[in-house]
Amino acid sequence: xxxxxxxxxxxxxxxxxxxxxxxxxxxxxxxxxxxxxxxxxxxxxxxxxxxxxxxxxxxxxxxxxxxxxxxxxxxxxxxxxxxxxxxxxxxxxxxxxxxxxxxxxxxxxxxxxxxxxxxxxxxxxxxxxxxxxxxxxxxxxxxxxxxxxxxxxxxxxxxxxxxxxxxxxxxxxxxxxxxxxxxxxxxxxxxxxxxxxxxxxxxxxxxxxxxxxxxxxxxxxxxxxxxxxxxxxxxxxxxxxxxxxxxxxxxxxxxxxxxxxxxxxxxxxxxxxxxxxxxxxxxxxxxxxxxxxxxxxxxxxxxxxxxxxxxxxxxxxxxxxxxxxxxxxxxxxxxxxxxxxxxxxxxxxxxxxxxx
Amino acid sequence: xxxxxxxxxxxxxxxxxxxxxxxxxxxxxxxxxxxxxxxxxxxxxxxxxxxxxxxxxxxxxxxxxxxxxxxxxxxxxxxxxxxxxxxxxxxxxxxxxxxxxxxxxxxxxxxxxxxxxxxxxxxxxxxxxxxxxxxxxxxxxxxxxxxxxxxxxxxxxxxxxxxxxxxxxxxxxxxxxxxxxxxxxxxxxxxxxxxxxxxxxxxxxxxxxxxxxxxxxxxxxxxxxxxxxxxxxxxxxxxxxxxxxxxxxxxxxxxxxxxxxxxxxxxxxxxxxxxxxxxxxxxxxxx
Amino acid sequence: xxxxxxxxxxxxxxxxxxxxxxxxxxxxxxxxxxxxxxxxxxxxxxxxxxxxxxxxxxxxxxxxxxxxxxxxxxxxxxxxxxxxxxxxxxxxxxxxxxxxxxxxxxxxxxxxxxxxxxxxxxxxxxxxxxxxxxxxxxxxxxxxxxxxxxxxxxxxxxxxxxxxxxxxxxxxxxxxxxxxxxxxxxxxxxxxxxxxxxxxxxxxxxxxxxxxxxxxxxxxxxxxxxxxxxxxxxxxxxxxxxxxxxxxxxxxxxxxxxxxxxxxxxxxxxxxxxx
Numbered sequence: 001x002x003x004x005x006x007x008x009x010x011x012x013x014x015x016x017x018x019x020x021x022x023x024x025x026x027x028x029x030x031x032x033x034x035x036x037x038x039x040x041x042x043x044x045x046x047x048x049x050x051x052x053x054x055x056x057x058x059x060x061x062x063x064x065x066x067x068x069x070x071x072x073x074x075x076x077x078x079x080x081x082x083x084x085x086x087x088x089x090x091x092x093x094x095x096x097x098x099x100x101x102x103x104x105x106x107x108x109x110x111x112x113x114x115x116x117x118x119x120x121x122x123x124x125x126x127x128x129x130x131x132x133x134x135x136x137x138x139x140x141x142x143x144x145x146x147x148x149x150x151x152x153x154x155x156x157x158x159x160x161x162x163x164x165x166x167x168x169x170x171x172x173x174x175x176x177x178x179x180x181x182x183x184x185x186x187x188x189x190x191x192x193x194x195x196x197x198x199x200x201x202x203x204x205x206x207x208x209x210x211x212x213x214x215x216x217x218x219x220x221x222x223x224x225x226x227x228x229x230x231x232x233x234x235x236x237x238x239x240x241x242x243x244x245x246x247x248x249x250x251x252x253x254x255x256x257x258x259x260x261x262x263x264x265x266x267x268x269x270x271x272x273x274x275x276x277x278x279x280x281x282x283x284x285x286x287x288x289x290x291x292x293x294x295x296x297x298x299x300x301x302x303x304x305x306x307x308x309x310x311x312x313x314x315x316x317x318x319x320x321x322x323x324x325x326x327x328x329x330x331x332x333x334x335x336x337x338x339x340x341x342x343x344x345x346x347x348x349x350x351x352x353x354x355x356x
Numbered sequence: 357x358x359x360x361x362x363x364x365x366x367x368x369x370x371x372x373x374x375x376x377x378x379x380x381x382x383x384x385x386x387x388x389x390x391x392x393x394x395x396x397x398x399x400x401x402x403x404x405x406x407x408x409x410x411x412x413x414x415x416x417x418x419x420x421x422x423x424x425x426x427x428x429x430x431x432x433x434x435x436x437x438x439x440x441x442x443x444x445x446x447x448x449x450x451x452x453x454x455x456x457x458x459x460x461x462x463x464x465x466x467x468x469x470x471x472x473x474x475x476x477x478x479x480x481x482x483x484x485x486x487x488x489x490x491x492x493x494x495x496x497x498x499x500x501x502x503x504x505x506x507x508x509x510x511x512x513x514x515x516x517x518x519x520x521x522x523x524x525x526x527x528x529x530x531x532x533x534x535x536x537x538x539x540x541x542x543x544x545x546x547x548x549x550x551x552x553x554x555x556x557x558x559x560x561x562x563x564x565x566x567x568x569x570x571x572x573x574x575x576x577x578x579x580x581x582x583x584x585x586x587x588x589x590x591x592x593x594x595x596x597x598x599x600x601x602x603x604x605x606x607x608x609x610x611x612x613x614x615x616x617x618x619x620x621x622x623x624x625x626x627x628x629x630x631x632x633x634x635x636x637x638x639x640x641x642x643x
Numbered sequence: 644x645x646x647x648x649x650x651x652x653x654x655x656x657x658x659x660x661x662x663x664x665x666x667x668x669x670x671x672x673x674x675x676x677x678x679x680x681x682x683x684x685x686x687x688x689x690x691x692x693x694x695x696x697x698x699x700x701x702x703x704x705x706x707x708x709x710x711x712x713x714x715x716x717x718x719x720x721x722x723x724x725x726x727x728x729x730x731x732x733x734x735x736x737x738x739x740x741x742x743x744x745x746x747x748x749x750x751x752x753x754x755x756x757x758x759x760x761x762x763x764x765x766x767x768x769x770x771x772x773x774x775x776x777x778x779x780x781x782x783x784x785x786x787x788x789x790x791x792x793x794x795x796x797x798x799x800x801x802x803x804x805x806x807x808x809x810x811x812x813x814x815x816x817x818x819x820x821x822x823x824x825x826x827x828x829x830x831x832x833x834x835x836x837x838x839x840x841x842x843x844x845x846x847x848x849x850x851x852x853x854x855x856x857x858x859x860x861x862x863x864x865x866x867x868x869x870x871x872x873x874x875x876x877x878x879x880x881x882x883x884x885x886x887x888x889x890x891x892x893x894x895x896x897x898x899x900x901x902x903x904x905x906x907x908x909x910x911x912x913x914x915x916x917x918x
Contacts, residue, residue, distance in 0.1 A: 050544075051652050053652075070652070071544055074544075076544060080537050080540070080541060085541075086542075086555075089559075097542065098546055098547075102546060149545065153545055384726065384727055385733055387723060388724045396742055397742065398768070399758055399761055399792070400749075402757050402760060402761050406757075445666045448659040452655075452660040452663055453663075455653050455656075456653070458660075466903070467667060467671065470671055471671060473849060473900065474675070474899060476853065476856070476873075477855050477873040478678070478892045483674060484885075485678060485681050486677045488885070490885050517671065520670055520671060536653060540653070543653070548654075549653075549655050552654075574748045578748075578749070579750070580750060580751045584856075585877065585880065597750075598750050598751075598753070602756075602860075614757075617753040620753045621753055624749040624750070628748050632737070
């Protein structure tokens with residue numbers, strides 16, 4: 001089922017949580033709402049669910065306006081950040097809850113409920129846990145039960161609030177892949193909230209980057225990563241180095257770096273910032289071309305498969321970070337204190353406060 | 357005045373490295389225990405000792421006396437009316453206060469706590485001022501031959517007043533600490549309001565309710581000052597158990613007074629026991 | 644109440660809030676306002692002369708003085724009891740912990756006759772005090788004893804959770820910086836406990852001022868010497884002096900509202916380091 005979000009506005013006292021947000025989510029996709037805390041992503045999710053009422057705007061499910069429909073009747077599955085499992089019920093009763101509370105006319109028979117619950121427990125790979133209580137489960141297991149409970153009512157939309165936020169790194173990575181696989185199996189339109197860019201890039205079909213109650217960019221993971229719409233998106237997705245400079249005749253000039261920025265042709269002398277991701281910085285022993293800048297290696301940090309090198313640029317004295325693979329690092333045989341040349345492979349230029 | 361709120365995060369002592377020298381620890385423990393023995397344990401023991409001073413037969417006779425039995429009956433009736441009414445109020449008020457945000461919430465909580473800050477004597481007096489012969493409704497009630505103060509309804513009203521905050525003030529912090537995640541989850545899964553309350557909220561506050569009810573009941577059965585003001589002090593008809601104890605004591609019938617008092621002391625001990633269990637359960641539930 | 648519903652999907656706010664306000668008004672607010680209206684019917688001159696009769700003034704002195712003394716005793720021993728209960732495990736600790744609430748659970752009349760008996764000249768404690776010339780029953784000292792009894796749990800239960808919540812790291816930090824235990828307690832822990840001790844003190848004081856049942860049996864109730872203010876109200880009522888009873892009750896009510904205000908301010912102050 002598709003979801004249309006139209007001009008949603010939400011205010012909490014003086015705080016604007018969402019500012020006229022418009023977004024369309026195609027049927028069957030797995031969408032990540034990505035942003036820092038306070039960006040309004042959870043509020044948007046809760047408004048889609050009907051747990052929060054917007055001040056203005058409409059929520060449309062499959063062409064049907066559901067803005068005023070009560071959460072009970074929306075048929076959404078919601079997975080809460082801290083699971084919100086019913087502590088006093090067994091795993092089985094938690095998953096069966098949504099079916100058990102149906103009015104007697106539409107409630108499935110006892111055996112049908114049992115069958116459905118066991119099927120869902122198989123789906124989340126926790127068949128053996130039916131009689132346990134939530135307190136006897138690990139964090140990852142609780143999360144999967146919360147998901148099974150949400151799926152029991154056969155929701156048209158699955159909404160997940162920071163689904164992996166409370167888990168440790170390894171379980172998180174595992175569950176992430178598992179969620180992706182699950183979604184490929186059941187294909188229910190799903191929206192999840194996260195502040196972890198890696199999680200969004202790995203799991204989602206589409207990423208919606210949010211900031212200060214608005215949408216900065218929406219697109220596939222490749223689109224937002226390769227073609228960030230603005231400095232915020234660029235900054236939020238990955239480590240970046242900043243080079244400050246000015247625009248001259250459609251060219252951004254910062255120190256030795258000159259980059260064509262035809263989009264900003266009319267902005268002569270405007271302050272410009274060039275952004276270079278740390279893994280887009282190449283390190284050479286010799287000056288390959290004119291764009292290469294002289295720098296001194298100040299610090300080397302090995303991070304598993306990659307190596308982070310902190311360099312001090314000659315001249316303006318700024319620090320930049322480069323991320324190399326271990327292979328390249330070893331081939332070059334870099335040492336602390338050495339003089340090298342750095343070359344940005346890919347530079348993105350944004351002119352401050354310039355409207356294209 | 358507000359009684360201290362119960363907290364649900366108790367850690368067991370021990371396992372600390374940094375502490376006082378053993379001598380200091382033992383000394384302080386001894387002083388604290390001596391103080392408690394003198395002020396709490398000794399009077400408690402005295403109640404039962406005095407009650408059984410003249411033997412079990414005398415004790416039993418004092419309790420079986422018709423006036424005593426009728427005072428027990430009145431006390432039971434009073435609690436049976438006051439406690440359920442305050443329970444319904446407590447659950448309603450805590451739902452509205454703990455699960456919703458609205459302006460003036462703190463003022464409302466302070467107003468609910470008000471009966472704790474009022475002297476029991478004043479709690480009785482206000483009902484005399486309304487329903488008494490010279491009170492607001494006095495002439496009307498007299499014309500229709502309805503007696504409220506110096507009769508059973510007055511006793512019940514005064515008891516409701518003094519026990520008013522008990523259940524609400526227990527449930528409000530408990531429900532606030534539980535948040536509304538589980539209720540929201542139930543609603544998303546299609547539960548109705550009542551289903552959400554009885555299947556999700558109620559099991560979570562069950563022990564909190566028991567805690568509040570048991571304390572409310574102890575006060576309802578034991579209230580003296582407020583009830584003393586509105587009671588007609590008529591033996592066998594408007595005397596609750598605590599008032600009956602007073603009468604027996606003032607008649608120098610000490611053994612009978614303590615025999616009846618021992619019933620109330622026993623009630624207090626049962627109350628403390630259930631309260632301790634409930635506290636333990638509530639804490640367990642919050643973990 | 645539409646602006647509230649907007650933020651919350653949980654049902655039932657209207658009915659529960661409506662019932663809460665109705666019940667609160669019927670049981671508490673309207674009856675209490677009767678007292679205010681009745682007092683407003685008195686002339687200022689009558690009111691002042693009633694509440695400043697020598698016998699009434701003496702009762703204020705006795706009531707507030709004894710409550711102050713009892714709250715002071717409780718502040719010292721209550722903190723000690725709370726500290727011992729939290730920090731020093733000993734056999735039967737849970738039982739003792741439960742017993743601390745006895746004054747909440749034991750009906751005041753029972754406490755009253757028991758304390759009067761125990762402290763009378765031939766009672767368990769009284770007979771040991773009498774030879775030393777210490778009279779407790781039927782003197783202001785008895786009033787202090789009764790108020791100490793009923794006020795004890797207030798201090799213990801206010802201070803105890805604060806001691807439990809004290810972060811062990813704070814004391815470890817103090818120790819690492821070279822402080823001995825006494826210095827740590829005096830300079831680090833005590834300042835953290837002070838607000839709760841003051842709150843407990845104020846609660847015990849307020850409870851003592853209003854208390855009636857546990858005091859009248861042990862006090863002796865001699866006018867000018869050991870007569871408490873609540874008893875004055877009762878006496879006036881029994882003489883059908885409704886106006887007089889109301890006037891004195893109003894003074895007490897104002898006093899307890901002031902204490903309520905102080906307690907609320909103390910509790911706000913005690914949270915000033917929170918968060």
